Amino acid sequence: MASDPDPDAASPAGYRRSAGSPRGQARRRELLEYVTADLAAHGLVDFSLRRAAKAAGTTHKVLLYHFAGAEELLREAVELLRERRASSGQAAALDPAHPQSLAERVKAIWPLLVGTGEGQRALDQALGLAMYDPQRHGMLAADSSERFLPLLAGLCPQEWSAQRREQVAELVFAALRGFLVQRRTSPDGETGGEAGLAALLRMLEREQAES
Template sequence: MTGAGPARDRLLQTVVEQLAGQGIADRSLRALATATGTSHRMLIYHFGSREGLLTEVVAAVEAGQQAALAALTADPAAGPREVVDRFWVTVSAGARRYGPLFFELSAQAMQGRAHAARLRETLVAPWIAPLGALLERGGLAPAAARTRARLVIGAARGLLHDALVTGEFTEADAAMADLTALALPP
């Protein structure tokens, strides 16, 4: 049985921060416990297993980004370009810390690792609906809005990957600005 509550939430955030800085690789539950100042028994109590912990890390990272997008799309007066430009600023700033963890977990989802399986369901589909709705609000037909949403998601993640590998965030920012000007209604 896994524990719940504020202590669990704080511990999860500590683990996310540790993994953001050091990566997952093949780190054991004991190594994660030591690095986060807890015991492996507490991690097992709260998360059930290493895979359970990593599943929760995936959920926490995705939930944070989805909450940021939801907050930005909640303003009915904001147009698609404004929302995506503001979201890009938020995501690219966070990517400097959490991007390597995000891409490591994404690669593990591609490899079929159990703890990252949830990403197969949450990495793209939940993003298309809010972005698609935003683009429909900007005047695109529903099918075109969904396709354009997928384009923006894929391009943004590609630019983040590029910037994380090369360190060229200014160039990635410029490319994203060009993309939003070309692909999104005002």
């Protein structure tokens, strides 16, 4: 790992003062990658600055040199996991080997949302935190909307108006999130939400057929 400046030499304003330099940005990204890997492996329970520092092989003071605090670090790590999942979802939905209807594209995304891929447990817990304490952790859910709504709108037929694509994207996003919560909290376990998903896909098929 790269070495860091002595955090004890921080200015009275605090430790964080590296964001403007390319070297500081690179080190910040490196630390974020280590912390993100720890969240992906162990989830959000008992997350703390000291745990993050241990995962990154550094000290909490060094993390404070690069990040404003534990909440910023947590938010950015969750955003990175979500960015990776969104990229995987887009690749699966637009795979030329699959049918290209909107319903089929949404169907291709679903396994990535409910599977056991990188950081799945952490992303589920992030959504739970946002619902439990929206004042403090609402941004963990807001980032999900910002990440997935444009993706879903982009999967809609391009001949649709921008307004229609946005409306359908919001509907699909809300439905998939609801089905995901149902699956995670249902006694049915692996089959929770499947009936709702099937109904959503039928609706999308009709919506596209009527356009």
